[in-house]
Amino acid sequence: xxxxxxxxxxxxxxxxxxxxxxxxxxxxxxxxxxxxxxxxxxxxxxxxxxxxxxxxxxxxxxxxxxxxxxxxxxxxxxxxxxxxxxxxxxxxxxxxxxxxxxxxxxxxxxxxxxxxxxxxxxxxxxxxxxxxxxxxxxxxxxxxxxxxxxxxxxxxxxxxxxxxxxxxxxxxxxxxxxxxxxxxxxxxxxxxxxxxxxxxxxxxxxxxxxxxxxxxxxxxxxxxxxxxxxxxxxxxxxxxxxxxxxxxxxxxxxxxxxxxxxxxxxxxxxxxxxxxxxxxxxxx
Amino acid sequence: xxxxxxxxxxxxxxxxxxxxxxxxxxxxxxxxxxxxxxxxxxxxxxxxxxxxxxxxxxxxxxxxxxxxxxxxxxxxxxxxxxxxxxxxxxxxxxxxxxxxxxxxxxxxxxxxxxxxxxxxxxxxxxxxxxxxxxxxxxxxxxxxxxxxxxxxxxxxxxxxxxxxxxxxxxxxxxxxxxxxxxxxxxxxxxxxxxxxxxxxxxxxxxxxxxxxxxxxxxxxxxxxxxxxxxxxxxxxxxxxxxxxxxxxxxxxxxxxxxxxxxxxxxxxxxxxxxxxxxxxxxxxxxxxxx
Numbered sequence: 390x391x392x393x394x395x396x397x398x399x400x401x402x403x404x405x406x407x408x409x410x411x412x413x414x415x416x417x418x419x420x421x422x423x424x425x426x427x428x429x430x431x432x433x434x435x436x437x438x439x440x441x442x443x444x445x446x447x448x449x450x451x452x453x454x455x456x457x458x459x460x461x462x463x464x465x466x467x468x469x470x471x472x473x474x475x476x477x478x479x480x481x482x483x484x485x486x487x488x489x490x491x492x493x494x495x496x497x498x499x500x501x502x503x504x505x506x507x508x509x510x511x512x513x514x515x516x517x518x519x520x521x522x523x524x525x526x527x528x529x530x531x532x533x534x535x536x537x538x539x540x541x542x543x544x545x546x547x548x549x550x551x552x553x554x555x556x557x558x559x560x561x562x563x564x565x566x567x568x569x570x571x572x573x574x575x576x577x578x579x580x581x582x583x584x585x586x587x588x589x590x591x592x593x594x595x596x597x598x599x600x601x602x603x604x605x606x607x608x609x610x611x612x613x614x615x616x617x618x619x620x621x622x623x624x625x626x627x628x629x630x631x632x633x634x635x636x637x638x639x640x641x642x643x644x645x646x647x648x649x650x651x652x653x654x655x656x657x658x659x660x661x662x663x664x665x666x667x668x669x670x671x672x673x
Numbered sequence: 674x675x676x677x678x679x680x681x682x683x684x685x686x687x688x689x690x691x692x693x694x695x696x697x698x699x700x701x702x703x704x705x706x707x708x709x710x711x712x713x714x715x716x717x718x719x720x721x722x723x724x725x726x727x728x729x730x731x732x733x734x735x736x737x738x739x740x741x742x743x744x745x746x747x748x749x750x751x752x753x754x755x756x757x758x759x760x761x762x763x764x765x766x767x768x769x770x771x772x773x774x775x776x777x778x779x780x781x782x783x784x785x786x787x788x789x790x791x792x793x794x795x796x797x798x799x800x801x802x803x804x805x806x807x808x809x810x811x812x813x814x815x816x817x818x819x820x821x822x823x824x825x826x827x828x829x830x831x832x833x834x835x836x837x838x839x840x841x842x843x844x845x846x847x848x849x850x851x852x853x854x855x856x857x858x859x860x861x862x863x864x865x866x867x868x869x870x871x872x873x874x875x876x877x878x879x880x881x882x883x884x885x886x887x888x889x890x891x892x893x894x895x896x897x898x899x900x901x902x903x904x905x906x907x908x909x910x911x912x913x914x915x916x917x918x919x920x921x922x923x924x925x926x927x928x929x930x931x932x933x934x935x936x937x938x939x940x941x942x943x944x945x946x947x948x949x950x951x952x953x954x955x956x957x958x959x960x961x962x963x
Contacts, residue, residue, distance in 0.1 A: 474700070476700050494715075499939070501902070501920055501936070502900070502940055505936045509718060538706070542703070613794055628800065
């Protein structure tokens with residue numbers, strides 16, 4: 390009886406995986422096609438990879454994407470961590486919940502509304518200031534910081550709540566100034582949360598299309614925007630080659646971060662276990 | 674001794690006073706940012722929605738929405754998003770359940786695999802389905818080889834629903850899975866000890882406890898589905914519009930006031946929906962966990 394249900398669940402999970410990965414497999418398969426067709430495989434070739442890697446438009450878009458992702462991640466991580474720190478220590482409950490509900494708006498709203506709302510304001514303010522380029526790199530940067538912030542805050546906030554309050558107090562008792570205690574005791578304690586938030590902000594910025602689409606300037610093209618304009622034109626395996634490269638890079642990054650992450654997690658699990666043991670001994 | 678203690682306490686109070694100043698201002702940049710780039714832009718949506726090109730008050734944009742054309746588009750968006758959400762729930766719920774039953778090591782691998790496609794840009798994911806479903810695509814050339822008549826999928830509402838399900842399925846699986854892993858297994862044991870069979874355990878313990886996960890899954894699939902414009906363009910063949918397409922068209926035509934009006938209506942309807950779901954889930958929680 391138990392074995393039977395095991396077979397069913399395995400089969401079901403395999404079917405889901407096929408559904409999730411079949412399109413990727415098709416894409417990767419046809420990226421090695423020598424011809425232009427996306428239905429008939431002619432001959433194995435790396436021709437389209439050569440085309441992508443030599444394409445200055447693609448490389449430029451990649452550079453822009455990275456610039457935008459790095460700057461928006463830096464700003465949102467800094468501001469978000471500080472915000473989580475402040476929110477975590479807020480005394481007035483209504484203020485806390487008000488700040489949190491506003492923070493969550495970009496997460497709850499559909500991207501298209503976040504994009505349109507920012508665009509309307511940028512266009513309005515730009516017109517008032519008489520700017521010729523109302524939308525630019527800067528408007529995109531503001532948009533990316535805005536939609537990344539809630540993710541940073543939500544990653545850091547639980548770490549601040551988990552933090553043992555006696556730690557900074559001990560640091561103060563032992564002669565640290567508040568600033569020293571913040572950087573030497575509190576920051577290391579919440580660092581895993583900051584990292585998670587930063588990674589999330591970075592990947593979301595890399596991946597975003599909808600909000601970028603509405604707040605983009607005419608001269609600043611990112612990779613998702615380029616892919617969008619490419620898919621508007623005729624289909625070529627160039628896009629598949631590009632997609633495959635992105636996919637492989639992400640895969641490698643994931644494996645690396647997973648390997649280091651699992652190490653980190655193992656350590657944390659150990660600590661948690663030890664703490665539990667101590668607690669039990671204390672209560673006994 | 675006592676004096677020393679007092680001194681220390683005073684010192685501490687002084688320090689914590691300094692600290693609370695730091696704490697007070699730590700959130701200030703974020704609060705200013707949120708007002709400038711979250712609240713004010715939303716006010717601009719309302720402002721544009723109720724004004725004409727010269728920024729005079731008008732109800733024309735909202736009235737245009739209630740014309741036959743936009744109502745049809747809106748109804749179609751709601752319908753397709755609901756169908757996609759329902760299918761995601763149908764497929765995703767058992768998947769989340771089975772994954773939560775696996776060994777911890779296997780769970781971790783499976784969750785990574787489920788999330789892996791999400792790391793691929795959704796434009797490319799959608800595009801891959803266009804390649805598969807098109808009339809000269811993989812499915813049809815395969816059917817042709819088998820000597821079966823080809824099927825026409827691309828450009829239909831079904832193709833759009835397939836795209837939505839594919840793109841957003843992990844958003845359904847993840848929250849349900851995370852609720853299920855938190856389920857106390859002693860509850861299941863207690864239920865079976867008290868005479869529940871497998872189905873009874875599912876109906877009386879597992880499903881009621883997973884309701885919060887299901888609700889966040891539903892919102893996480895429904896919201897991007899109803900507001901999409903790329904999926905309908907690529908898989909719907911541009912033949913029929915969803916509300917997202919309508920907003921994009923008005924944006925491209927530089928008709929920002931109409932785009933704002935459509936966004937405003939979409940926002941109001943989603944808010945109403947969330948409110949209803951919230952009420953519903955509150956009542957459920959009260960009912961199941963007295």
